[in-house]
Amino acid sequence: MRRPLAARALATGAAAALAAVIGVQAAALPAQAATGSANGFASQNGGTTGGAGGQTVRATTGTAIHQALCSRASAATPIVIEVSGTIDHGNTAKVSGDSCSTAAGVVELKEISNVTIVGVGSGAVFDQVGIHLRDAQNVIIQNVTVRNVKKSGSPTSNGGDAIGMESGVSNVWVDHVTLEASGGESEGYDGLFDMKAGTRYVTLSYSILRNSGRGGLVGSSDSDLANGPVTYHHNLFQNLDSRAPLLRGATAHVYNNHYLGIKESGINVRAGGRAKVDNNYFEDSKDVLGTFYTDLPGYWQVSGNVFDGVTWSAAGEDTRPAGPNPTSTTTVSIPYGYTLDGASCVPALVRATAGANTGNRVSDGSCSPQTPTPTAGPTASPTPGPTVGPTASPTPSPAPTSSPTGQNLSIGAGADGSGKGGGTSYGNAIDGSTSTWWQPSGSTGRISVKWESATTVGRVVVREASGSAGAIGSWRVVNNDTGAVLATGTGAGTIRFAATSLRKLNFEILGSSGTPRVAELETYAG
Missing domain, CATH: 2.160.20.10 (Single-stranded right-handed beta-helix, Pectin lyase-like)
Known part of the structure; x- marks a missing residue:
């Protein structure tokens, strides 16, 4: 109009x-x-x-x-x-x-x-x-x-x-x-x-x-x-x-x-x-x-x-x-x-x-003013990115010392990302081997797991490649289907969040020290 x-x-x-x-x-x-x-x-x-x-x-x-x-x-x-x-x-x-x-x-x-x-x-x-x-x-x-x-x-x-x-x-x-x-x-x-x-x-x-x-x-x-x-x-x-x-x-x-x-x-x-x-x-x-x-x-x-x-x-x-x-x-x-x-x-x-x-x-705010109520938000430096997602940001638990139970849903799935460093591929992060890896083309980037049909995921395990432990800094896990942020945190390890049905899951590295290398991005139902 x-x-x-x-x-x-x-x-x-x-x-x-x-x-x-x-x-x-x-x-x-x-x-x-x-x-x-x-x-x-x-x-x-x-x-x-x-x-x-x-x-x-x-x-x-x-x-x-x-x-x-x-x-x-x-x-x-x-x-x-x-x-x-x-x-x-x-x-x-x-x-x-x-x-x-x-x-x-x-x-x-x-x-x-x-x-x-x-x-x-x-x-x-x-x-x-x-x-x-x-x-x-x-x-x-x-x-x-x-x-x-x-x-x-x-x-x-x-x-x-x-x-x-x-x-x-x-x-x-x-x-x-x-x-x-x-x-x-x-x-x-x-x-x-x-x-x-x-x-x-x-x-x-x-x-x-x-x-x-x-x-x-x-x-x-x-x-x-x-x-x-x-x-x-x-x-x-x-x-x-x-x-x-x-x-x-x-x-x-x-x-x-x-x-x-x-x-x-x-x-x-x-x-x-x-x-x-x-x-x-x-x-x-x-x-x-x-x-x-x-x-x-x-x-x-x-x-x-x-x-x-x-x-x-x-x-x-x-x-x-x-x-x-x-x-x-x-x-x-x-x-x-x-x-x-x-x-x-x-x-x-x-x-x-x-x-x-x-x-x-x-x-001066008098032109049909509408005054929204500010939503709860950080007063100090938050992790970069949106402030949406679960009511409480899950805190990743320490890196696993043994193999988690359940089926690794990443095996047999597809993968893509924002870019890849020389000699690496997206598939290296879901092949079940920690001797191969994906790394972004810079200090930040995204690696994703995708399925042909909706799949329920409630837990992600991020394993870094040998020699790069501790390089992954801040990150977020995103439901690519809806854009909802499922979890935020720092460092590799086990990430838990409310079980979610989706077709594509993104692991986004927002900050790092050195060159981050993801050997495996494992996904589990819970």
Whole structure:
């Protein structure tokens, strides 16, 4: 259905009148410091405060941003960097120092913590210069525009990502930013907002992602599963081909966003990922939710969304759209408080608030507000991944010292996975021999056992190969049929959970030390 005429009229009204009608709370203009406080998953794991309490400095070049980082007493000394003007390749040079690790042609936030970068004055534009976070914690980026960052052609920056995060990044709040490109991969562009290699506790709020082939991903491959959780709220995803976002094995809370002109796919949940999708407005778009381009399914919980002019593909082996009548396939617990605006208000509300240079305006929650009760959740660092499953997470017992009783249901079954290291195969994990093994292509990955018909499993035994004992770190066991998490824990051994009828069981390694090698993934009825 099309949205009501009144809502369309609001979307074209003056900003002041719009604010009064739909409930927008404005910050003072011009913004001279970061405003508001981190919400969503960035508020968890100790919270995200950026450089609060530290020195405030001004920067009008990329070199000056690097100099501010390098001039701190340590890499963890809090700092607020107020940016104005245009940051480009010509004014972004490498700066050296004990408290920084920078590079030319990219704003490098590497091996640092407690930093805020905020646009002030008439605005801050990062023109063809990306912002790169690597091994960075407690970072706020607010009120800036990043545009036309390329991975090929000239000039290149940040692998083509407008904002890219990787390798041990945690607690990042990106708010009121505009991220845009001028085409897709063939024109030299990559993602606008990418997270990979252990990026956790991130919120993207009141921002615009537009005019790109790729919006953003969480997880660079189907073996990069230790990312998230992530919150996306009150954002505009406009004129994108796909990845809005692409979730591989990650948990995301996606609410009160406006999707407009998505050409191929929107929220693409894969490889056991889960998305809680609440009160979004999907307009004039295709395949806005589902699992696409893979046979590794993801799962979603939906409520309160509006689908306005959305078309859906037919289901196939590698195409599993949630529509045309989306229903929930899992449940996702949210550990923080939040207020939902009514979906019908979202286009006008996002138009008035999202992006850089909008005065950091936010919703005041008066637009058909709905206030969910936060579900029980962790207050400290949890194991990466969704918070669904049994009421109490089973604790794996120590590794078995003798063969368990009962029939090993893995013998004679099939196997697949997310990838395999050189010289190994999936079948090595179910062949009954501990002298052969499967190992992932990296430090994380998935190995699965599958049956032709429903099989009841209540116990899994994970045996590591000789010489690799102790390499397996955090893991989860997932019912691939429904996406339910059956157990979580660390280390190899015996894993017990409520007996479950399923056709495919996933053992997902989320963290490891060294190279994890699974000699046998045994399954038993109980």
